[in-house]
Amino acid sequence: MKIQFIVVGWHYSYGDLIDGLIELKNDNDIVDVFWSCHKEPTDVIKENFDWKLFDNLGLEDGAYQQALDYLKLDDDVTLFLIHDDMVIKDWNFIEICLNALSSGISVMGNCLNYPCVFDPKEVFDGKEAIDYVKDDSKHLFDSKIFIKTVRASFICIKHLELKKVGYFEVMWEPPDYDPEEGLVWGNLPQSLFGYKLTKVFGLEKIGYLSNRYLDSDFIYECARGKIVSDHPITNYEV
Numbered sequence: 001m002k003i004q005f006i007v008v009g010w011h012y013s014y015g016d017l018i019d020g021l022i023e024l025k026n027d028n029d030i031v032d033v034f035w036s037c038h039k040e041p042t043d044v045i046k047e048n049f050d051w052k053l054f055d056n057l058g059l060e061d062g063a064y065q066q067a068l069d070y071l072k073l074d075d076d077v078t079l080f081l082i083h084d085d086m087v088i089k090d091w092n093f094i095e096i097c098l099n100a101l102s103s104g105i106s107v108m109g110n111c112l113n114y115p116c117v118f119d120p121k122e123v124f125d126g127k128e129a130i131d132y133v134k135d136d137s138k139h140l141f142d143s144k145i146f147i148k149t150v151r152a153s154f155i156c157i158k159h160l161e162l163k164k165v166g167y168f169e170v171m172w173e174p175p176d177y178d179p180e181e182g183l184v185w186g187n188l189p190q191s192l193f194g195y196k197l198t199k200v201f202g203l204e205k206i207g208y209l210s211n212r213y214l215d216s217d218f219i220y221e222c223a224r225g226k227i228v229s230d231h232p233i234t235n236y237e238v
Helices: 015-027 043-048 059-071 093-102 135-140 159-164 188-201
Strands: 003-009 031-037 050-053 078-083 086-088 107-111 116-118 145-147 154-158 206-210 219-221
Touching: 003 015, 003 059, 015 031, 015 043, 015 086, 031 059, 050 059, 059 078, 059 188, 078 093, 078 159, 093 107, 093 154, 093 206, 107 219, 116 188, 135 188, 145 188, 154 159, 188 206
Parallel strands: 003 031, 003 078, 031 050, 107 206
Antiparallel strands: 078 154, 086 219, 107 154, 116 145
16 A cells, blocks of 8 residues: 655645654655645755645646646555645544545545535636536536535545546636635636546545534644634644
8 A cells, every 4th residue: 555645835834734744754654745836845845755846826736736747656546635734633534534445435525515516518707617627528527417526625535536537627827816706716626526526436435524614523624724713623722
């Protein structure tokens, strides 16, 4: 078994996460940690991890795809794809996720994300959703269906399973963020990825560590680097 963490490098401010990853890597021969950086990393990242600075394109999906294209991993590698603004409460999430994949789950997220009915013909910023999809994945987007989605902050999946869905649907553009409207293309990449996961594997093969949003007993996913009051962290002293 081989486990590959790919961490999106942007905040570099969560010391407990960084220290935990250093310990995890040093204590386990089967674990590798790679930082896919969209901003110049700090010295502690440079001195303790394999890393590469990529163009800041496509948010988390882009960072993961850039790293995967660079690393050229074997199919049987288990991937933990995470952002670097995570509060880790309990590292046993690794064992829980591995057991879930072994029992037939195809992909694990940390928190229950918003499911929805997704129509490939729906218009986003002047184009139908399917127009944003890679040519070799367009055949999947043939109907309006109910989908589950997985937040890009935390994804656990076998590399082979990720290949089966054609990887991510990345918007290869710099993040265009409006303080009032949010990201111009919003959650479209997340929905496109969720559509493919649902279509290829089925709803029952998409699992979560928690039925709460952002928060599980193991991990809290910060929102743009912050713990938010609308979705508070549980079982953890800040």
